[in-house]
Amino acid sequence: QKEVEQNSGPLSVPEGAIASLNCTYSDRGSQSFFWYRQYSGKSPELIMSIYSNGDKEDGRFTAQLNKASQYVSLLIRDSQPSDSATYLCAVEGGSNYKLTFGKGTLLTVNP
Amino acid sequence: DVKVTQSSRYLVKRTGEKVFLECVQDMDHENMFWYRQDPGLGLRLIYFSYDVKMKEKGDIPEGYSVSREKKERFSLILESASTNQTSMYLCASAEPGGRTDTQYFGPGTRLTVL
Numbered sequence: 001q002k003e004v005e006q007n008s009g010p011l012s013v014p015e016g017a018i019a020s021l022n023c024t025y026s027d028r029g030s031q032s033f034f035w036y037r038q039y040s041g042k043s044p045e046l047i048m049s050i051y052s053n054g055d056k057e058d059g060r061f062t063a064q065l066n067k068a069s070q071y072v073s074l075l076i077r078d079s080q081p082s083d084s085a086t087y088l089c090a091v092e093g094g095s096n097y098k099l100t101f102g103k104g105t106l107l108t109v110n111p
Numbered sequence: 112d113v114k115v116t117q118s119s120r121y122l123v124k125r126t127g128e129k130v131f132l133e134c135v136q137d138m139d140h141e142n143m144f145w146y147r148q149d150p151g152l153g154l155r156l157i158y159f160s161y162d163v164k165m166k167e168k169g170d171i172p173e174g175y176s177v178s179r180e181k182k183e184r185f186s187l188i189l190e191s192a193s194t195n196q197t198s199m200y201l202c203a204s205a206e207p208g209g210r211t212d213t214q215y216f217g218p219g220t221r222l223t224v225l
Contacts, residue, residue, distance in 0.1 A: 034213070043201055043216040044154070088154065090214075098144075098169070099214060103153035 002027040004091050006102035015111050019076040023089030023102055026070070032092040033065055033072045037085045038104065044088055048074060079109040114138070115204050115217035123223045130189040132220050134202030142205040143185035144214065145169075145177065147198040154201065160185055192224045 003026040036044035050063040089102040118133035144159040156169030158177040203214040
């Protein structure tokens, strides 16, 4: 059974701070990694995808991947109250296009 | 923009009823998925389909079946609803191949089984 573990949270940061969300995965053959944001009562929406070791930046968001350590993280710079949501890490491995999701980390950004 | 729609946002059914949840996507995606989401358990895959009339079991298929007669439509069927199937059900679609396997989610159906 493939597993994806996220820091359990909840995580609370002040506005303007950096929020750091972490995820580890068990399947060493995993190839694709995603971060989804889910607002309360809404469905998940993709915010970042990463496929190669290293960093990938998109605006205030940076995804980091280390396949050797089986670790993927999401940094949110200059956190805003609108970033308050549950963040889901998802990992895809093999050729069947299935995603395994972590249980999510609830982030609260305090004004 | 990719659009995934689900037939109902809220549904209340009685134990033993047969329940149909429908999902439609407008992007000609080959892959479609059904998940349920429960507090503390996260998103769990029930079934997925990679082509018309093709389906594969996910992690928790017991008590569910699916139907995919047309590419754009993927239905989840609860043959005899039970109270432990009360949950948020989310449908997703994706275009497979290389780096384009992003899944897009519908708005979800909150099902309550009494």
